[in-house]
Amino acid sequence: xxxxxxxxxxxxxxxxxxxxxxxxxxxxxxxxxxxxxxxxxxxxxxxxxxxxxxxxxxxxxxxxxxxxxxxxxxxxxxxxxxxxxxxxxxxxxxxxxxxxxxxxxxxxxxxxxxxxxxxxxxxxxxxxxxxxxxxxxxxxxxxxxxxxxxxxxxxxxxxxxxxxxxxxxxxxxxxxxxxxxxxxxxxxxxxxxxxxxxxxxxxxxxxxxxxxxxxxxxxxxxxxxxxxxxxxxxxxxxxxxxxxxxxxxxxxxxxxxxxxxxxxxxxxxxxxxxxxxxxxxxxxxxxxxxxxxxxxxxxxxxxxxxxxxxxxxxxxxxxxxxxxxxxxxxxxxxxxxx
Amino acid sequence: xxxxxxxxxxxxxxxxxxxxxxxxxxxxxxxxxxxxxxxxxxxxxxxxxxxxxxxxxxxxxxxxxxxxxxxxxxxxxxxxxxxxxxxxxxxxxxxxxxxxxxxxxxxxxxxxxxxxxxxxxxxxxxxxxxxxxxxxxxxxxxxxxxxxxxxxxxxxxxxxxxxxxxxxxxxxxxxxxxxxxxxxxxxxxxxxxxxxxxxxxxxxxxxxxxxxxxxxxxxxxxxxxxxxxxxxxxxxxxxxxxxxxxxxxxxxxxxxxxxxxxxxxxxxxxxxxxxxxxxxxxxxxxxxxxxxxxxxxxxxxxxxxxxxxxxxxxxxxxxxxxxxxxx
Numbered sequence: 164x165x166x167x168x169x170x171x172x173x174x175x176x177x178x179x180x181x182x183x184x185x186x187x188x189x190x191x192x193x194x195x196x197x198x199x200x201x202x203x204x205x206x207x208x209x210x211x212x213x214x215x216x217x218x219x220x221x222x223x224x225x226x227x228x229x230x231x232x233x234x235x236x237x238x239x240x241x242x243x244x245x246x247x248x249x250x251x252x253x254x255x256x257x258x259x260x261x262x263x264x265x266x267x268x269x270x271x272x273x274x275x276x277x278x279x280x281x282x283x284x285x286x287x288x289x290x291x292x293x294x295x296x297x298x299x300x301x302x303x304x305x306x307x308x309x310x311x312x313x314x315x316x317x318x319x320x321x322x323x324x325x326x327x328x329x330x331x332x333x334x335x336x337x338x339x340x341x342x343x344x345x346x347x348x349x350x351x352x353x354x355x356x357x358x359x360x361x362x363x364x365x366x367x368x369x370x371x372x373x374x375x376x377x378x379x380x381x382x383x384x385x386x387x388x389x390x391x392x393x394x395x396x397x398x399x400x401x402x403x404x405x406x407x408x409x410x411x412x413x414x415x416x417x418x419x420x421x422x423x424x425x426x427x428x429x430x431x432x433x434x435x436x437x438x439x440x441x442x443x444x445x446x447x448x449x450x451x452x453x454x455x456x457x458x459x460x461x462x463x464x465x466x467x468x469x470x471x472x473x474x475x476x477x478x479x480x481x482x483x484x485x486x487x488x489x490x491x492x493x494x495x496x497x498x499x500x501x
Numbered sequence: 502x503x504x505x506x507x508x509x510x511x512x513x514x515x516x517x518x519x520x521x522x523x524x525x526x527x528x529x530x531x532x533x534x535x536x537x538x539x540x541x542x543x544x545x546x547x548x549x550x551x552x553x554x555x556x557x558x559x560x561x562x563x564x565x566x567x568x569x570x571x572x573x574x575x576x577x578x579x580x581x582x583x584x585x586x587x588x589x590x591x592x593x594x595x596x597x598x599x600x601x602x603x604x605x606x607x608x609x610x611x612x613x614x615x616x617x618x619x620x621x622x623x624x625x626x627x628x629x630x631x632x633x634x635x636x637x638x639x640x641x642x643x644x645x646x647x648x649x650x651x652x653x654x655x656x657x658x659x660x661x662x663x664x665x666x667x668x669x670x671x672x673x674x675x676x677x678x679x680x681x682x683x684x685x686x687x688x689x690x691x692x693x694x695x696x697x698x699x700x701x702x703x704x705x706x707x708x709x710x711x712x713x714x715x716x717x718x719x720x721x722x723x724x725x726x727x728x729x730x731x732x733x734x735x736x737x738x739x740x741x742x743x744x745x746x747x748x749x750x751x752x753x754x755x756x757x758x759x760x761x762x763x764x765x766x767x768x769x770x771x772x773x774x775x776x777x778x779x780x781x782x783x784x785x786x787x788x789x790x791x792x793x794x795x796x797x798x799x800x801x802x803x804x805x806x807x808x809x810x811x812x813x814x815x816x817x818x819x820x821x822x823x824x825x826x827x828x
Binding site for chain 2: 240
């Protein structure tokens, strides 16, 4: 299979262009989309190529946009809605969780409700963006049973997961990390290339500790794994790639071998995704396992990059947590390690 | 059988007779529910539409089957006029199998996409934008179908109204918004919530057609909505009709509505849309026996719907799954 080296931006742009070309009922709507959307890059050229029927510039009216997207989807369209930054999804929490996520069940409606909600998330390469721009949003939405939440960690996964999301019959929140936009990687050229939603990837096989990380945290975890490898600690790194559905089975299989589980989450500590992953692993394990997490602390993110950036988990803090988890065996710590 | 009467903006004997049948059916059903309520049978999510029948029914009559309609929670005339059977509504209301949503959404989510009733939102208000989206789909498809969105005092105070309106005007969407001004939002008077008690004033800034009509007069409602629908079908964009009516019954089954003055209720009973329609039918040349036969038919329909209820099993997860997977 041929591949091309692409940035995350370009990988997403290529998939959107091919899906808009393949299905005239697929359409992009959102703020500033006519001139490339909030990133200026992901949607570049799409308005010129597909015109105002398939790339619909909207007023800054998130409730209106998301409600209209539901009306379009009920009429057989496949709206791809861009939110200017994923944090603003909170403006439309009701349309997303009250209406879109519940619609099919409340009306017992057969058939698909294909709405893909795309938004950028996380701190950028140059610096942080503060509490209403760089939050990790998956934790806010993973409580809702009617949603699929996708968190790609590489340009390749951005492409494969976006195409799967666009062809999914279910409403999807697709969270694009700003640092992965800038990352480059080999992306398959095949216009059918898809990654199944709900399937984790074993990024690095190992035996001592199971490490779960997604989105940008996957890259930080990979760096930690390399360092730990040199120290003789063998880490199995799993990227679940989707938060809902979460591939708990893949994690459980790994933990059955390692007996230790560390989950890394870019979001804040309390009530996030990490505790759910940990609890499921404990519930399904045949014997006691040791668990820990690395997260951003429970703070409201400050605007100053010098204050914000050190709050996030990174390769160093992840490696330290793995070492502690391994060492806790010897000190006969309780089941849940620090 | 009640649809497709959009060739004229005036009701003739035939249209008014059709409207009267639907209004009578809606009224008989509400009266039957009132009896149950007085006997102490709890009827969760039931909202009586008594007194508002003309606005519900005559505003839907100009629509085609393929036009989309978003209804309010109060009264069932909209649904009946769009072709949904009373039997389905009753089964949904009592969470029985065989309605439209198999206990998943009850009477709050009655839907028949094949009849242009896609369903209803959760927290009221997103309807303005959903209707705009339905209208945008018709426009993109090149269909001359319209979307009609009813709303009450609660939804109309939410900000999404402005967002949807702005988009509807910007994109000249074929959508008609119909305000059901019934004097109350639960226990709050309309004039406590809207300047000068006007639900449609907010729309006027866009210089689109906005008409305030006597919502208890079937013919007036029919004419106003027919014009708005024609305007939308012709590609001229959105318009608004505010129908003035009155909520005769309490907000919901467990509300005693002591806040509603009895003189006010009596005043509006005198403006009963059914009495007015019956009077006009006679002026049009209908006989009293014809009106009586419609009343009898409505009674029998309500009996039939409740008979179906007696034998219908409670909806199960399996019923819902079967419907969602196969239809």
